[in-house]
Amino acid sequence: MSRPTPRHLIAIAAGGLWIVVAAGALVAGLAYYRLPIVDRPYSELHDLFAPAGLIGHAYGILGTLMMLIGVAMYSARKRWHRLEHTGRLRTWLHVHIFLCTLGPVLVLLHTAFRFGGLISIAFWSMTAVVISGVFGRYVYVRLPKGGAGGVVPPVVLRRRRVELEARLTSAVPVTTLTIDRLFGPGVADENPGLMLSLVRAIRFDFERRRLPGRLRSELADLGLAQETATRLIPDLLSYRDERHQMLTFRPFQRLFGYWHVFHLPLATVMLLIVVLHVAVAVAFGYIWIF
Ligand code: HEM
Ligand code: HEM
Incomplete structure (x- = not known):
């Protein structure tokens, strides 16, 4: 630990x-x-x-x-x-x-x-x-x-996400395709409803606990050595967090306003x-x- x-x-x-x-x-x-x-x-x-x-x-x-x-x-x-x-x-x-x-x-x-x-x-x-x-x-x-x-505007967020993705894919043997396979495609709905976003966020949080174990076995399936996988997991988790923030940014900002x-x-x-x-x-x- x-x-x-x-x-x-x-x-x-x-x-x-x-x-x-x-x-x-x-x-x-x-x-x-x-x-x-x-x-x-x-x-x-x-x-x-x-x-x-x-x-x-x-x-x-x-x-x-x-x-x-x-x-x-x-x-x-x-x-x-x-x-x-x-x-x-x-x-x-x-x-x-x-x-x-x-x-x-x-x-x-x-x-x-x-x-x-x-x-x-x-x-x-x-x-x-x-x-x-x-x-x-x-x-x-x-x-x-x-x-x-302070809360950042979406344009900064998008840039930040691209940077993180570039860092992740250049520093480690993981491609955007692999990331999509691990976390599902990161495409935002045009305008997800507030309830749907809330349900997704709760599910996202519940899944997080089981995630390191799942990632470890998925990365092993992809042929990565255990040591590399262990090094990769914290980066992948923060990438997943940022990507989720991006997907829920608009509805959650609205919800926060209400x-x-x-x-x-x-x-x-x-x-x-x-x-x-x-x-x-x-x-x-x-x-x-x-
Ligand atoms: C009787 C107890 C509380 C009072 C009187 C109170 C009052 C306030 C007020 C007046 C604000 C607005 C501050 C501002 O924008 O200038 C605020 C913001 C906030 N409070 Fe409380 N609050 C209380 C308890 C709590 C609790 C228990 C939590 C969370 C567990 C909480 C979470 C927040 C959050 C997240 C913000 C918003 C931050 C932001 O917009 O920047 N508050 N609170
Ligand atoms: C959020 C803040 C507060 C709440 C919700 C609150 C609530 C109450 C309640 C429910 C009672 C009992 C009423 C009853 O017996 O039926 C009470 C009594 C009392 N409170 Fe507060 N209180 C608050 C803050 C304060 C403060 C800051 C003071 C003093 C500076 C204060 C002084 C008193 C006194 C002296 C009594 C007794 C009154 C009597 O026996 O007739 N309270 N309060």
């Missing part, structure tokens, strides 16, 4: 941190959350884990701050050209996802699993934004990115109601430890 890269190690550490914080916060208040709603005010845990309790309130503030920071920094990096040299957009999106999934978990614990009134609209908007985010990310990672992480119309307004609705919720809480004297 190959050694993990620093990028992998950071991802593992971030995943570990996410689980420790989410599970730790849940376990801390579990005894309270399991109590029937009517019994909660009589519990000694009420002052800690109720939405206005010392810890429950802190969960609400912290979770909301995480979401605000997660959105603000990603938006700033995406729009503010001065920040372009501060890492790839993809890395910032990972931070957005980290903060905007952990934040909602803390907000869920802040509610102590009891939702009512106007603020429940914010809660369900938040839930819908998170679910839509997972879908959006699935589409987003399939859009080909340029050096700074998705934006969903993710962003829901986040705004949530934010507006939360501002009202916080204003009401402060007006009623709930100012946490201050």
Whole structure:
């Protein structure tokens, strides 16, 4: 097995941190959350884990701050050209996802699993934004990115694909015909529908897991030595990814456009109601430890 890269190690550490914080916060208040709603005010845990309790309130503030920071920094990096040299957009999106999934978990614990009134609209908007985010990310990672992480236009994509094909066929004993035999002909439909493209993408992902084994045996059938085949497989896989991106570029770009119309307004609705919720809480004297 190959050694993990620093990028992998950071991802593992971030995943570990996410689980420790989410599970730790849940376990801390579990005894309270399991109590029937009517019994909660009589519990000694009420002052800690109720939405206005010392810890429950802190969960609400912290979770909301995480979401605000997660959105603000990603938006700033995406729009503010001065920040372009501060890492790839993809890395910032990972931070957005980290903060905007952990934040909602803390907000869920802040509610102590009891939702009512106007603020429940914010809660369900938040839930819908998170679910839509997972879908959006699935589409987003399939859009080909340029050096700074922005989406590249098809003309650049086509050039990139030709270059990759030339590199592949000149560096190794594989021809375009062989590639077509391995992955099927790479001809794009004129205008594949959104559903068809989505189904194809899901199938493409499922097939990927079994692919190295299949490629190895196909390359052996073509008479390639095992060593050459092993060297070739990573290049072939990235070629397949790029080719797939090319085939699904237009429909996925359209899908991503529609998705934006969903993710962003829901986040705004949530934010507006939360501002009202916080204003009401402060007006009623709930100012946490201050
Ligand atoms: C997305 C963010 C938030 C959501 C979805 C949310 C949701 C809720 C919900 C569902 C309740 C319980 C209502 C009930 O018992 O029926 C609640 C209570 C409360 N929230 Fe939040 N909250 C959020 C952020 C905040 C923030 C940032 C603060 C403080 C600055 C805050 C302060 C409070 C307080 C003080 C209560 C208790 C009110 C009472 O007992 O009357 N919340 N919140
Ligand atoms: C409550 C949680 C979340 C909120 C409030 C939120 C909010 C936002 C906002 C406002 C944007 C637009 C940024 C911009 O274009 O300036 C955005 C973009 C995005 N978010 Fe979220 N998001 C949340 C959770 C998530 C989650 C959980 C995921 C994925 C698992 C996700 C994936 C994305 C993606 C892929 C983009 C688009 C990137 C782009 O167009 O450049 N979001 N989010």
